Amino acid sequence: MGTTATSPRIVQALKAAVAVAIAWSIAPLLPGVADDYPYYAPLGALVSMYPTLMSSVRNALQTLGGLAVGILLAGAVIVLSEPNVFTISLAVGVGAVIAASGWFGANREYIPVTALFVLIVGGPNADGYSIGYLEQMTLGILVGLAVNLLFFPPLAFEAVGHQLALFRRTLAEHLSEVADALADSWPPEKDGWASRSQELVAVGRAVRAAVSHADDSRKGNPRARLHRRDLRTDYDDLAALETVTFHVRDLTEVLTGAVWGTPVQLELRPELRPALSRALHAVAAVLRDWDPDEGATAAFTEAEAALQNLMTELDERKASAPATSMAVASTISISITRILAALRPEEAEETAPTPDAAPPR
Structure with a gap:
């Protein structure tokens, strides 16, 4: 029982739960429009929890990069045209092509998903939604990295x-x-x-x-x-x-x-x-x-x-x-x-x- 309780997978699951709880608790404290989207902070904490510190950092940077690209694609649609069936599909398609390049790691699918969310969920408030989404995800990722670093950082020797x-x-x-x-x-x-x-x-x-x-x-x-x-x-x-x-x-x-x-x-x-x-x-x-x-x-x-x-x-x-x-x-x-x-x-x-x-x- 002791071996099971201290296995790397169990420890990682407990750390993920702690990171999600902390991110959800402090998400409402962010100022501005980010306060309207606190549920993205726990998601950011989850995507940053990987078996090693280096893979967590690498995945976190790739995720944030993917979010930024998705937001830029949605912004291009808003600036150059207007959201409709054709432009939304085009943004998602371009995002999927960029994701297929493999540059953004395991969470590369956030690129087309983010573009879709900004254009459909954000709608008329796409700029505020984008800022809140990115800030809360960043907060959650930072919380996840901190928990992974401070509490039994995994060492697979x-x-x-x-x-x-x-x-x-x-x-x-x-x-x-x-x-x-x-x-x-x-x-x-x-x-x-x-x-x-x-x-x-x-x-x-x-x-x-x-x-x-x-x-x-x-x-x-x-x-x-x-x-x-x-x-x-x-x-x-x-x-x-x-x-x-x-x-x-x-x-x-x-x-x-x-x-x-x-x-x-x-x-x-x-x-x-x-x-x-x-x-x-x-x-x-x-x-x-x-x-x-x-x-x-x-x-x-x-x-x-x-x-x-x-x-x-x-x-x-x-x-x-x-x-x-x-x-x-x-x-x-x-x-x-x-x-x-x-x-x-x-x-x-x-x-x-x-x-x-x-x-x-």
Whole structure:
């Protein structure tokens, strides 16, 4: 219950309610014609409440810009002609075209709506309505920004670590399934791994979105000074895992061709499957234990040894086997080599020995 009550969505909803209440309470205090349109202040508070401070500020400026453009379109109709079916439709149409440009963000539809409201709701009092509308929306937006800044400004750091860990586990589980398939009867009974490429891509996109959201949440956020996180390292880790994903998908596609002949019919020699399985299991173990800040781990050392054993076996067999029968195993060994290169800690990269035997081509 405590976790639910303090979740970002619940906190954001409570802040929106507080901002609306404050905006509605002080809206009648504005002087002049704005006092006639107090209901626009709570609306302004709502449109300014976004998950991060930077997105709130960005959206607020885009909303105010859209309102100004809509008012200008309505003013052009009033100055150059008079409101009627044709001129109102023209103003709304031009506003919709401007909104479609994407310059004014998520609330871009306020452009044609504002033009329509000024010409129809404002009517003979279009100038007073425009001023009151813009002032009250501005008041509400300022209240929303203040509430968002002063009360638990959102900071999305915690999700980054969880998402990166999920990405690693997903890749490790996939490689383990592929390794099990190689050690299973042939063709393998379990084939879920062969169609999971898009799922790996989707997980990677979700992680990139989480890191980008965390990066956005720290901008202008006073809490970021107390809760520090090196997002540059997170971006580096994400890039490494995205590279791993590319090579995992590649080796998965190659093995699919070796098992079922799609998308390309390939051959995998049975005697090579055990060494490939051991190497993939070792890489999966690296992903589960991977921490770039801690340097090379025992799992990484074991994976390099398994890869070296695989390449040695390939070298021993290539002299007596046709090149085409070695292609699948060679391609997978290259993918494993590149995966380990992407996961290798920086200090290990500087001292990494050159392999004695390169993967056969």
